[in-house]
Amino acid sequence: MEKFISVLKIIPSTTADGEGFRTSIYFAGCSHHCRGCHNPQAWKKKNGTMMSIEEIMAHILPNEFENVTFSGGDPLYQVEAITRLAIQIKVQTVKTIWCYSGYTYEQILASPRLSMILPHIDVLVDGPFLLEKKTNQIPFVGSSNQRVIMLTK
DSSP states (O other): OOSOEEEEEEEEEESSSSSSSEEEEEEOOOSOOOTTOSOGGGSSGGGSEEEOHHHHHHHHTTOTTOEEEEEESOGGGGHHHHHHHHHHHHHHOOOOEEEEOSSOHHHHHHOTTGGGGGGGOSEEEESOOOGGGBOSSSTTOSBTTOEEEEOOO
16 A cells, blocks of 8 residues: 555646636546647656645645645546545545546446545546547536546535
């Protein structure tokens, strides 16, 4: 079990990665390598800074009225550690968590490893970015094949 999570950057007070003001955490590591990816530097886990859950929580907790978004890379590349972080957020706050992943919801459900995150997030934005389906007409997605799936009410 890894004690640290590779983080590319943490952006407070953004409205780009989900509804309302959010603290977005961009995790390093992704195996999808989508053509036209807006964040290819996040593909390699080594490009991030290793941070503990406590260090990440120190960025989240002061922003009392901001919810949280997991992005990347692909947060599910480090799913065990990200799940522990999501649990900690839910224990210490009432924040909602959006999670972006290049995996589809069906792929995540089919994998006991990947699906461990699902009970701890509120919204999943799923599917790989497809350059040929790029859109700015659908809120919070990069391509029209991606879905915003509400997991909690």
